[in-house]
Amino acid sequence: MALKHNGSALALSAMLATVAGFGGAPLAAEPVLSPLVAMPVAAPNPVRGADDKIHLAYELTLINQSQLIVGIEAVDVVDAVTDQVIQHLDWKAVDAQLRLNSREEGNVMAPANSGYLFMDVTFAADAKLPPVIAHRFQLSVKSTKPDADGPKPPSSISFRGVPVSVGAPAVVITPPLKGPRWVVGGGCCATISYHRGATLSINGQVHVAERFAIDFVQLSDNGSLASGPAAALASYRYFGAEILSVADGVVAAIHDGDAEEVPGKLPEGKSIDNAGGNYVVVDIGEGHFAFYAHLQPGSLRVKQGDHVGQGQVLALLGNSGNTDTPHLHFHVMDGPSPLEANGLPYAFTAFEGEGVVREEAPLFTDGVVNIDASALAGPHKDQLPLNLEVVSFP
Template sequence: MDAWRRSLVVLLLSLASAGAIAQRAPLQQSFDLRVPWIPQPVLVDGKASLVYELYVTNYAQAPLQLQRLIVLDQQNHALVELDADQLNHALGRPDHPADHDYARLPPGMTAVVYLSVPLAEGAAATLHLNHRIQYATASGQTFSVEGGAFAPDTRKPLELGPPLRGGPWVAIYDARWERGHRRVLYAINGAVHIPARFAIDWIRLSSHGGYARGDGTTPGQWFGYGAQVLAVADATVASIGEGISEASTLAAGAAHKVPLEDAAGNYVALALGDGRYALYEHLKPGSITVKTGDHVRRGQVIAQLGFTGESTGPHLHFHVSNANAPLDAEGLPYALDHFRVLGVYPTIEAFDQGKPWLPSNKAGGDARSSEFPGPLTVVDFGEDTAH
């Protein structure tokens, strides 16, 4: 009897062991997916979206090829789906591969996917997002992995007044540009940030297009040079940066290597409250009219538009961030409480060539409120900036 019992126990253990082995799914070393900065909904050109970045790091010991990315909601519905070509265009990498195959990630490499996920009205309050990546190994096998789950920050972005008067002004930015604001990462003091995620370079235009008189080779020929720069809210001056001189010509400025600490040129940072700061950069030498600790009122003149720091021409660089620092901070969304859309440039090349913009189909322009201007939008802020 004892021998029979021992045989039965051995048999049962053998079957249990075999079952356990049979249930083990194959494992594949692949990617770490992270969303290090949690986005807030933002209204861009009248459309609500979540603008954020997915960091993808290859932890395999061989290259992996990204093939598809799907952004999923809590019901597993696809909100965004990028095929191989779309994904390659949405990717950025610090090594900037010469063959432009950003989707082929070597071992240890991190790529950043720059995403804009459209939102239905009120959807952010209950939304939970996740990401599914399909990829291929060097042998051609395909797999998928999920990660980078998060719930959006549902706070409303700050609503601010215009940083400039009148117009026309063109909003120079585009998330697709490799060296555009959103795709420039700074690893300072042990952490990587995108300070200018929602930055706009404001450039003044003539009434018919074009940004300068004559050949535009000197700062003073640009229409916006010396324009008054305004406080966007009642705020406290958190810091100023002065002492940066201007090159006499654009060519001389381009030939000068600007150290990272001087990239913002002369600047003003305003503390807006709740850990948020407004940054005004590339200001004209000697034009800053405030000092650290001053209290300013919305619409107050604080400086003049200039050509200092890392700049290809006179403009106002404006953004909002979560720290009193031009580079060591995360860029935050915001809304402008009023502006009038006059039109838009179809491409940055059309702007560069001084061509007229495509006009709005509304007589007198399209009045907007409580939103962020779209890329290459031409706007007028009006003269009455204090409300």
């Protein structure tokens, strides 16, 4: 089956973005000396979420390149052509979405501090997305030496810039699993999940390969993961579930031979090379690669170069690599390397929403999860399931 994309209007607007002069040129901004540098890690691709909103999830690398103390009081995301405000982040929202590399908290960056601002810009399902967005920053500024002689810095600085192109819409694929009550662990988009927060600098460049990654675990009939001792693989009913190819493609990479880990704690000594344990990467076309990780040793049914069909069994769900519970780690990326890649969004053709897990802690402590059964409930088509959603696949 050929790949299809959701939202043909989006595809059109993305295409037109490359046509010079469409809809007017992006507004020129007054040049303002800015103590803050903001750079997108990658241009975002829109995806329709299970909340029926279109999400643009991306990150801005922020560097305070000045000797001033910079408070980020507000960030407006604007249409780069019309200047219409799409989303407003006040200082509290900045505080929640900013992760400083110094590990300090808040919306204030000391001199030379850097970090990432995790953006989740949303649009109505029928919205026509702008081809380019830009950002208006409002900063408060303080000197580190307020009593020193000489010129004083202004107390506030505002600038507009940081254009970001809106890319092609998410690829639509079939789910990698079958059956009821799979929990979307570490999913998109509003929270800085452990997947999205994995802003890895590899060979000097930042990669967020896991931006849209999901860890799938399946709830048992009583709402827990294990139906027996937590350290026994056999306690997890879904251990050994068949992993299905989400599209037609060609196997680009595999790894096999890593032993199962004992559930209940993360193993020691895992590096970037063996974090995924046994895995399969399938080139599904148009610059998209699907990554399936933590597979059972010896369960891989494909080898590099094999052509696979949509729905074909690739391997069995396991607990190899950097994992403390049997699960399928799944993501889509723009190259064959699982981590040295840019994470791309995707939508599943069909799934049923069974609610959203209220508290994720029981998932990690062998407890029974509490589910808000009405949240995101019902049938979904061509959407990305969102963080902690419970979904059933056909």
